[in-house]
Amino acid sequence: MDKISYNKIDLDVYNFNLDNGLRVFLSKIPRNEIHARMTVLYGGATLEFKAGNEYTKVPAGIAHFLEHKMFEKKDFDPFQIYENNGASANAYTNEKVTSYLFTGSNNFYENLNTLLRCVSEPYFTDENVEKEKGIISQEKKADLDDPYYIVRDKAYENTFKNSGYKYTVLGSLEEIGNMTKEDLYKVYNTFYQPNNMILTISGGIDIEKTEKFIKDFYSKKNFEKNKKILKKKIEEPETVVKEKEIIYKDNVTKEIFINYKIKKQKGNEYNEIVYLNLFLDMNFGGLSELCDITFKDKNFLSPIRAHMINTEEYYILQFSITVKKETDKVIELIDKTLKTRKLDKKIFNLLKKNSLSSLVLSSENTQKICSIITNDIVQHGHLVTDKYDRLYNLDFKEFEKFIESLNLENRCIVTLEPKKGD
Amino acid sequence: MKYKKYDLDNYDIHTVTTDRFKTIGLAVTFRIKNEKIHDKYIPMLWRMLIDTNSKYSSLKEISEASANIYDPYINIGFTGSGSEDILTLSGTFINEKYTEKGMNEESIKFLLDFIFKPKIIEGGFDEEMFEIHKAKLIDYYKSTKDYPKAYAESRIHEETQYYDYKEYSLDELIKLTESLTREELYEFYKKIINTGKLDIFICGNFDSDEIKNIISNNIDFKGKKKKKPVHQIIQTTYNKKPKIIIDKSANVQSFLIIAFKVINMTDYESKYVLLIYSWILGGGFNSLLNQKVREENSLCYYIYSSQNSLVSGLKIYAGIDGKNFETVYELIKKELINIENGNFSSELLNSVKKFYYRSLESTEDYQSDMLNDIIKKEFIETDDTKTRKEIMEKLTKEDVMNLAKKIHIDTVYLLKGEKNG
Numbered sequence: 001m002d003k004i005s006y007n008k009i010d011l012d013v014y015n016f017n018l019d020n021g022l023r024v025f026l027s028k029i030p031r032n033e034i035h036a037r038m039t040v041l042y043g044g045a046t047l048e049f050k051a052g053n054e055y056t057k058v059p060a061g062i063a064h065f066l067e068h069k070m071f072e073k074k075d076f077d078p079f080q081i082y083e084n085n086g087a088s089a090n091a092y093t094n095e096k097v098t099s100y101l102f103t104g105s106n107n108f109y110e111n112l113n114t115l116l117r118c119v120s121e122p123y124f125t126d127e128n129v130e131k132e133k134g135i136i137s138q139e140k141k142a143d144l145d146d147p148y149y150i151v152r153d154k155a156y157e158n159t160f161k162n163s164g165y166k167y168t169v170l171g172s173l174e175e176i177g178n179m180t181k182e183d184l185y186k187v188y189n190t191f192y193q194p195n196n197m198i199l200t201i202s203g204g205i206d207i208e209k210t211e212k213f214i215k216d217f218y219s220k221k222n223f224e225k226n227k228k229i230l231k232k233k234i235e236e237p238e239t240v241v242k243e244k245e246i247i248y249k250d251n252v253t254k255e256i257f258i259n260y261k262i263k264k265q266k267g268n269e270y271n272e273i274v275y276l277n278l279f280l281d282m283n284f285g286g287l288s289e290l291c292d293i294t295f296k297d298k299n300f301l302s303p304i305r306a307h308m309i310n311t312e313e314y315y316i317l318q319f320s321i322t323v324k325k326e327t328d329k330v331i332e333l334i335d336k337t338l339k340t341r342k343l344d345k346k347i348f349n350l351l352k353k354n355s356l357s358s359l360v361l362s363s364e365n366t367q368k369i370c371s372i373i374t375n376d377i378v379q380h381g382h383l384v385t386d387k388y389d390r391l392y393n394l395d396f397k398e399f400e401k402f403i404e405s406l407n408l409e410n411r412c413i414v415t416l417e418p419k420k421g422d
Numbered sequence: 423m424k425y426k427k428y429d430l431d432n433y434d435i436h437t438v439t440t441d442r443f444k445t446i447g448l449a450v451t452f453r454i455k456n457e458k459i460h461d462k463y464i465p466m467l468w469r470m471l472i473d474t475n476s477k478y479s480s481l482k483e484i485s486e487a488s489a490n491i492y493d494p495y496i497n498i499g500f501t502g503s504g505s506e507d508i509l510t511l512s513g514t515f516i517n518e519k520y521t522e523k524g525m526n527e528e529s530i531k532f533l534l535d536f537i538f539k540p541k542i543i544e545g546g547f548d549e550e551m552f553e554i555h556k557a558k559l560i561d562y563y564k565s566t567k568d569y570p571k572a573y574a575e576s577r578i579h580e581e582t583q584y585y586d587y588k589e590y591s592l593d594e595l596i597k598l599t600e601s602l603t604r605e606e607l608y609e610f611y612k613k614i615i616n617t618g619k620l621d622i623f624i625c626g627n628f629d630s631d632e633i634k635n636i637i638s639n640n641i642d643f644k645g646k647k648k649k650k651p652v653h654q655i656i657q658t659t660y661n662k663k664p665k666i667i668i669d670k671s672a673n674v675q676s677f678l679i680i681a682f683k684v685i686n687m688t689d690y691e692s693k694y695v696l697l698i699y700s701w702i703l704g705g706g707f708n709s710l711l712n713q714k715v716r717e718e719n720s721l722c723y724y725i726y727s728s729q730n731s732l733v734s735g736l737k738i739y740a741g742i743d744g745k746n747f748e749t750v751y752e753l754i755k756k757e758l759i760n761i762e763n764g765n766f767s768s769e770l771l772n773s774v775k776k777f778y779y780r781s782l783e784s785t786e787d788y789q790s791d792m793l794n795d796i797i798k799k800e801f802i803e804t805d806d807t808k809t810r811k812e813i814m815e816k817l818t819k820e821d822v823m824n825l826a827k828k829i830h831i832d833t834v835y836l837l838k839g840e841k842n843g
Contacts, residue, residue, distance in 0.1 A: 010444075030442055031442075031784075031786075031787040032783045032784055032786060032787055033780070033783070033784045033787050077708075079706070079707035079708055080708055080769075080773075083706050083707065083708050083773040083774075083776075083777065084769065084772070084773045084776065085776060086773070086776030086777045086778075086779055086780035087780065088706075088777075089707075104780060105780050105783045105784060106776070106779075106780065106783075131717075131720050132720070133720070134719075134720025134721065135716055135717075135720050135722070135723050136723070138675065138721075138722050138723035138724075138741055138742065138743070139723035139724075141674045141675035141741070141743075141839075142675055142723070142741050144673075144674040144675070145570050145673040145674050145675055145839065146569070147568055147569075249672075250671075250672040251565075251568045252564055252565040252567060252568055253561075253565045253568055285485075286481065286482070286484075286485030286488075287482060287485045287486060287489060288482070289482070291481050291482055291485065292480045292481050292482055295473075295481055295554065296550070296554055298554065298557045298558065298561075301558060301561055301562065301565065322565075324561060350486060350489035350490065351489070353489055353490075353492055353493070354489050354492075354493040356492070357492040357493045357516055357521075358493075360444055360516055360520055361444070361445065361514075361516065363444075364443060364444055364445065365787070365788065366787075
């Protein structure tokens with residue numbers, strides 16, 4: 001077992017890998033509770049992969065459907081066990097991963113046993129798949145009424161031509177309705193392998209005992225060693241599918257969603273992600289000129305919400321805003337602000353300070369620690385233990401150079417407007 | 423963990439010292455007796471306090487000042503706490519041990535100014551900011567219908583009377599906000615500062631006396647010290663025939679809220695039994711409603727209950743298909759009868775108790791929970807942790823059944839989606 005320390009934030013992580021390929025990260029901090037998270041490196045954006053000897057395509061929404069069904073067991077009820085131990089349990093799916101987790105302070109080993117069994121003992125039947133369709137359809141229907149999700153989902157569809165990101169993680173109502181147990185087993189058998197999973201645990205744990213428990217658990221299981229997982233390589237063009245679309249709904253306000261699609265260069269990805277976030281904060285956050293301008297403009301019913309999404313080949317700069325009118329004027333303001341690429345060294349240094357503060361805070365609780373570790377592995381393939389120093393030493397000139405190099409010409413806009421005549 | 427209370431002339435400071443966190447958490451609270459008219463002022467006041475300050479002329483300046491001291495988290499809000507309205511400033515900042523010496527005092531000063539040094543010009547709040555916030559708040563009220571959950575919540579709020587007055591409707595709030603002046607809002611602010619009960623809570627790794635001096639040296643508060651208010655509201659009546667309201671919407675999904683009143687609840691029931699009742703009914707995956715409505719009948723993705731012991735109330739929330747309303751409502755009523763008749767397992771009762779014990783244990787894991795625990799002890803005199811655990815261990819199925827007999831459906835609200843998905 002290796003001890004790995006994150007510099008300057010008092011965070012130690014113990015790492016060991018099992019023969020079956022499972023990567024395990026344990027972090028002991030002075031807390032009563034323990035948070036454990038098993039992350040499967042399979043999410044909603046992967047729909048074509050090799051199963052057996054051939055490539056196969058599965059319906060959108062399957063990763064999320066599978067997440068629901070992994071809690072269904074033939075001879076035990078995971079939630080019953082967690083709740084009997086006073087623990088809370090949950091799971092989530094995004095485009096890249098599916099994670100199963102629990103938080104509790106008692107009967108840790110029984111909870112951990114439940115988590116490990118939960119992800120390694122599938123039980124899908126026609127009946128239990130059918131039952132889940134009604135539940136997931138209701139989950140989906142909430143999104144169909146939400147102005148933000150309506151424009152966001154359409155913007156993904158119009159930004160990507162071939163990538164799995166064009167589909168929603170939940171899938172459509174039709175795709176949910178057509179899901180079969182055979183589809184689920186196909187995905188499970190391909191991706192739910194220990195060498196495609198990461199286990200992170202943080203809190204008041206005994207490191208040695210936990211290591212032994214995990215090793216004992218897997219010594220009784222047979223998994224194919226070093227099973228290769230082949231996802232189909234998808235070519236995604238730099239251009240967007242549709243540059244602008246308007247959706248009409250019975251709404252009082254107008255919703256805008258914009259994606260800028262930027263092809264990644266072969267640079268330092270960690271720094272690039274930090275730079276893009278600093279760039280967005282600098283121009284659209286609390287320290288930007290726009291902050292006061294948009295606040296004082298009564299047309300803006302929300303601030304400009306700016307995010308960065310990191311897909312395999314592209315960075316996506318996302319903007320969403322709720323306004324009363326004049327959507328074109330708002331879109332133009334965002335575009336002009338971005339393309340002006342105004343960079344301010346003083347603000348750069350203040351934002352660095354904020355980032356350092358966030359980093360220290362993120363090592364304060366068990367769930368955030370598991371997130372730091374998991375995100376490092378998913379995004380970078382290893383623990384980025386010198387985050388503090390990297391942030392501290394960020395160079396303004398390199399930042400300027402990177403921002404100048406961005407191609408901001410590929411843009412997709414979706415707006416939601418009140419129905420005409422309303 | 424060590425708690426210390428400083429009983430000062432005008433207010434109280436409560437310190438909690440612990441070495442479990444890298445941050446320091448602060449809460450400043452003013453409590454005033456709840457009145458219907460407060461709803462005219464409250465949404466404007468917290469917006470003005472968080473965005474204006476006599477020291478800064480723009481939002482950018484506030485952000486710069488914040489970044490200079492390692493960006494403390496700040497929030498200002500009002501919460502209803504039974505018969506009291508509480509104005510709360512919450513702040514969290516990194517302990518200076520991890521940044522620079524002097525940052526604890528700088529952060530405390532920065533945070534306190536938001537509540538004690540608002541930007542006042544000629545007897546009223548800053549005019550420009552006031553008019554902007556006013557226009558945006560009115561637009562927010564007008565656009566609530568775009569967001570089904572928020573709209574349904576505002577409608578049930580309007581239709582269920584937990585206080586000795588009826589809540590304002592959205593239309594009434596719009597009219598009241600339109601008529602509000604910056605001078606009137608300042609009068610309301612002064613009313614809170616002059617008549618409210620002030621308490622300051624702080625938690626972290628520090629020297630208590632030192633931190634108490636930093637706080638008291640940075641507060642210019644002349645208000646008189648007030649007596650401890652009583653928060654609990656006792657309900658004595660309910661709609662014998664539940665009021666059922668169905669509004670139509672162009673949404674795909676329907677949103678159901680059922681509001682209950684708990685009649686003549688005892689102090690023990692309020693502090694312990696109602697929470698357990700709510701968790702058994704709709705608190706977790708194995709709760710009665712989740713099992714019956716979601717797992718057995720696939721009628722929803724979420725259904726849950728939420729209790730508010732201080733107003734003697736409870737609500738059930740669910741997202742369903744409109745055509746299934748009658749079915750879901752009947753299933754819910756059956757589960758209410760099941761609890762009343764004791765038709766729920768001992769395992770379920772024991773598991774929700776264990777969840778309660780865990781929440782007691784994990785209080786020490788989160789600074790905000792630690793602060794909230796001290797605040798609750800001070801405000802509504804919750805028992806200490808050991809006593810709470812002992813009382814909970816003795817809580818029986820009969821206690822839950824007895825309370826169930828006092829819980830009555832008062833209002834049912836359905837925002838019925840009429841669009842096919």
